[in-house]
Amino acid sequence: MSAAKNKNRMAHLLGQSMNTLVRIAPKLTGRIAFALFCTPRQKSVKPEEAAFLATADLHTEQIAGQDFAVYHWGFKGPIVLLAHGWESHAGRWRKFAPPLVQAGYQVIAVDAPAHGRSSGKRFTMIHYAEVLRALLQRYGPIETIVGHSVGGAASIWAMGTAAPALRPKKAVILAAFAELNTIFTEAQEKVGISEPTMRSLYKQFERLFGHPVSHYSLRRAAKQLDQVKALLIHDRQDHVTGFFNSQQLAEAWPGAQLVATEGLGHGLTAPAAVEMVVDFVLDAVYQ
Secondary structure (H helix, E strand, O other), rough: OOOOHHHHHHHHHHHHHHHHHHOOOOOHHHHHHHHHHOOOOOOOOOHHHHHHHHHOEEEEEEOOOEEEEEEEEOOOOOEEEEEEEOOOHHHOOOHHHHHHHHHHOOOEEEOOOHHHHOOOOOOHHHHHHHHHEEEEEEOOOOOOEEEEEHHHHHHHHHHHHHOHHHHOEEEEEOOOOHHHHHHHHHHHHHHOOOOOHHHHHHHHHHHHOOOOOHEEEEHHHHOOOOOEEEEEEEEOOOOOOOOHHHHHHHHHHHOOEEEEOOOOOOOOHHHHHOOOOOOHOOOOOOO
């Protein structure tokens, strides 16, 4: 059995176990499901990523009682803040940061909660957005924020919940989702979780955050960002986050521009994607 098939089989067995447990202990099931949904695996750092990260000024920022690894390249010029996605780390920006620094920009990248060198065992988009919002305040003014996948979603939520004066002038959002609920429903389908199990998960979420999952709508947040010039990039064949998410974000975000790619995948680290991001930061205009 291949590793992928074995992983899927284990995931479905876990889902079936929770579907059984929820009948007798719904609250406990909610806590377990939430912990499983929000615990990322640590991704190993490739040699080329390690070499890139070693060129940065690395320091620790304490935010909400946790320590976060912050990498800084260049110390003059406008600032670009980079936010990676799920089960990734700041090393994923190794192709993006050098041309920006060479062009006279400062680049700041952070390891998300429970990722890379940052502390914590649990990750949520909400916590990540809190971290990004703190960095917008501490390092502001930030000219551009670039976020990939859940890092893009967290960037939108951070901007939408920050004071207008803290919002960057520009944003690049790569392959993000439009509603927080999307990632829960997609996981439900992959793992085979029953509706009662999902209800227990949603109740646990609301106990922790004081709002239902539906409150965290990136589309709704994007509607407030009319003063932030935005470029959304998404591949039509993205099998992780459906292309429709960026279509919805572009419709909601006043003035946002959506660029659809073909065959670049979810990661969007191919030279064509890097060039689009760098050119947008440098004020190139896309047709």
